[in-house]
Amino acid sequence: THSSKRSYKxxxxxxxxxxxxxxxxxxxxxxxxxxxxxxxxEFREMLLGGAALDATGVPLPDETLAVSKESxxxxxxAIGGYKWDKNEKRLKPETGLLxxxxxxxxxxxxxxxxxxxxxxxxSTLKREVAEGVDLMVVRELTGGIYFGKPRGFxxxxxxxxxxxxxxxxxxxxxxxxxxxxxxxxxxRRGKLCSVDKSNVLEASMFWRRRVQEISAEYPDxxxxxxxxxxxxxxxxxxxxxxxTIVTNNIFGDILSDEASMITGSIGMLPSASLGDSGPxxxxxxxxxxPDIAGQDKANPCATVLxxxxxxxxxxxxxxxxxxxxxxxxxxxxxGFRTGDIHSAGTKLVGCKQLGEEIMKSVDSQA
Ligand code: ATP
Ligand code: MG
Numbered sequence: 001t002h003s004s005k006r007s008y009k010x011x012x013x014x015x016x017x018x019x020x021x022x023x024x025x026x027x028x029x030x031x032x033x034x035x036x037x038x039x040x041x042e043f044r045e046m047l048l049g050g051a052a053l054d055a056t057g058v059p060l061p062d063e064t065l066a067v068s069k070e071s072x073x074x075x076x077x078a079i080g081g082y083k084w085d086k087n088e089k090r091l092k093p094e095t096g097l098l099x100x101x102x103x104x105x106x107x108x109x110x111x112x113x114x115x116x117x118x119x120x121x122x123s124t125l126k127r128e129v130a131e132g133v134d135l136m137v138v139r140e141l142t143g144g145i146y147f148g149k150p151r152g153f154x155x156x157x158x159x160x161x162x163x164x165x166x167x168x169x170x171x172x173x174x175x176x177x178x179x180x181x182x183x184x185x186x187x188r189r190g191k192l193c194s195v196d197k198s199n200v201l202e203a204s205m206f207w208r209r210r211v212q213e214i215s216a217e218y219p220d221x222x223x224x225x226x227x228x229x230x231x232x233x234x235x236x237x238x239x240x241x242x243x244t245i246v247t248n249n250i251f252g253d254i255l256s257d258e259a260s261m262i263t264g265s266i267g268m269l270p271s272a273s274l275g276d277s278g279p280x281x282x283x284x285x286x287x288x289x290p291d292i293a294g295q296d297k298a299n300p301c302a303t304v305l306x307x308x309x310x311x312x313x314x315x316x317x318x319x320x321x322x323x324x325x326x327x328x329x330x331x332x333x334x335g336f337r338t339g340d341i342h343s344a345g346t347k348l349v350g351c352k353q354l355g356e357e358i359m360k361s362v363d364s365q366a
């Protein structure tokens with residue numbers, strides 16, 4: 001397994017806006033937490049997004065992809081900003097993000113939605129509904145209707161204009177995302193809910209059949225199925241019923257955003273994108289927040305928690321991951337907050353200081 005290795009190559013892609021600020025904090029926390037487990041890192045910092053465009057003329061330089069591919073995991077900050085908004089499509093910072101996901105062949109997107117006990121009031125839901133929510137959406141990322149062919153514009157039999165797309169999943173695409181989701185459910189609370197629209201769509205009927213068949217390999221996991229319309233409703237009605245959710249690309253796109261809004265804390269939410277072999281890509285769900293960039297106001301927690309996911313799902317270093325997650329909780333317990341999660345009675349601090357407080361909590365654990 002990964003855990004026998006103990007020395008890892010990490011590629012850092014700070015990107016734009018608040019990216020460099022939050023990556024700097026996450027790197028320090030990662031190094032400190034891992035040192036308690038005897039883990040060493042070799043870091044390479046590379047250009048991506050607007051920063052890469054300005055320096056090299058392309059949003060994903062070849063060298064960035066090459067170095068990323070050779071590493072054990074990639075930690076990304078955020079990309080984009082007003083400055084490049086007028087650029088043509090091919091030269092947008094965001095193109096770099098799509099290209100690196102494609103280049104690393106990451107097909108599983110993991111998006112936890114956690115309501116932190118200290119931040120329940122940030123939730124869009126009533127306290128009693130929000131309290132204790134801790135779920136993970138596993139979204140298929142490289143197939144389905146966003147990529148299916150045929151696609152395009154045409155005309156129907158009446159000569160009227162049309163637009164069309166195709167929802168298509170091959171067996172191996174469903175099987176591999178399903179296995180990733182079962183493995184994650186096993187690391188969590190042992191429950192997996194597969195979301196589809198198998199009452200209407202053949203692609204979903206096939207999806208459900210494959211998930212059912214693969215479930216035989218995971219007798220310890222409690223599997224359920226839900227139609228996507230019901231899942232969207234249940235997520236706001238009673239989100240605590242969910243542990244791990246697995247779903248296709250388009251449903252996952254929508255449900256993972258819905259789930260993150262339940263928490264109300266965009267600055268607290270990490271994500272991971274995993275492939276079969278090769279490095280995973282770990283990044284906060286928030287954007288580059290150009291409105292607060294360079295002001296030491298950013299909340300580094302989403303990126304720090306992405307570093308914890310890197311340890312857990314990228315390197316199999318669960319103990320170091322636990323240490324980071326506990327430190328974030330401990331820091332919130334002590335009342336330290338950046339502006340985005342600040343409320344009466346808590347201590348307002350900047351990005352750097354919050355990072356230092358998290359490091360103190362990493363240090364003080366047994
Ligand atoms: P993108 O299209 O890249 O997702 P966006 O404009 O949709 O970007 P964000 O860049 O995430 O979204 O910013 C949305 C709002 O949330 C902004 O007001 C921003 O300042 C705030 N925000 C985002 N991330 C953080 C953070 N880590 N700490 C504090 N505030 C944040
Ligand atoms: Mg956005």
